[in-house]
Amino acid sequence: MNTRRIALITGGAKGIGGACSRLFHQNGWQVAILDVDNLGGQLANELGEGAxxxxxxxxxxxxxxxxxEEIKSEFNGIHALIHSAGIQRYSTVTETSEEEWDLVMNVNLKSAFLCAKHAIPQIQEAGGGLVALVSSVQAFISQNNVAPYTTSKTAMLGLTRSIAVDYGPKIRSVAICPGTVDTPMFRSSIAQSPDPNEVYQECVDMHLSQRIGTPEEIAELILFLAEGKASFITGQAIRIDGGLGIKIGGSKRD
Ligand SMILES: NC(=O)c1ccc[n+]([C@@H]2O[C@H](COP(=O)([O-])OP(=O)(O)OC[C@H]3O[C@@H](n4cnc5c(N)ncnc54)[C@H](O)[C@@H]3O)[C@@H](O)[C@H]2O)c1
Incomplete structure (x- = not known):
């Protein structure tokens, strides 16, 4: 009988999702990578059996x-849903077209609902497990020009709580809220600026850690939760953000 646990990882081809695909597989999980980028196929081939x-x-x-359905027939169930697929777009409320609003909401938020809707019965059948929705620190703090993105990431916290309340205790649900993480999404965001190096340094300086995060450390947190460590945690938004946004000014020490 197959006793390996199975993770469904959306956006699992690269970035934070890609790091989850690799880390879960290294730790003995079977991984189903869902993505619109065929790089996910290359990654599955590279990982080999169980991917x-x-x-x-x-x-x-x-x-x-x-x-x-395909995961069920291939791997026989799901123990963890890691929803990392997402897109970033830059606009204010008055600049955002209805199409762009719908696109960001659909890819970031509706997708989380759809994946949870269809994965939860499988997780229940497997005896319980974790739903981890990758949100953002932008569920708590914001910046200019991110109206649809920050809205979608904030709404994911409500969805996380609903899942925890409706399907606990067997299913635990958490929202993972990273600060800036060095991924293809981040690199293509800074590439839109006239001076990407300057924006990179600004991002470093925003974090108390004086660096940006790595996809691997976000994956480590998600694996920790999926493996049932500290399993008293559910329904929460967990910030993993190098201290971004906690520092206020007004008292200078030399
Ligand atoms: N990188 C950061 O600084 C950062 C910070 C906070 C939160 N996040 C969030 O983390 C998640 C992962 O971000 P990342 O930086 O790894 O991004 P990324 O662009 O590097 O990876 C995202 C993956 O999602 C896939 N994807 C996009 N739309 C999809 C769709 N409709 N269906 C299936 N797959 C789709 C992409 O092809 C890609 O492989 C996102 O939800 C993002 O909003 C990222």
């Missing part, structure tokens, strides 16, 4: 449903 890739737009219910 599969399904090309899936997680904002589309039919695709999510069919992917989860």
């Amino acid at each position: 599969m890739f399904i090309h899936c737009d997680v904002s589309k219910e039919a695709q999510v449903k069919s992917a989860i």
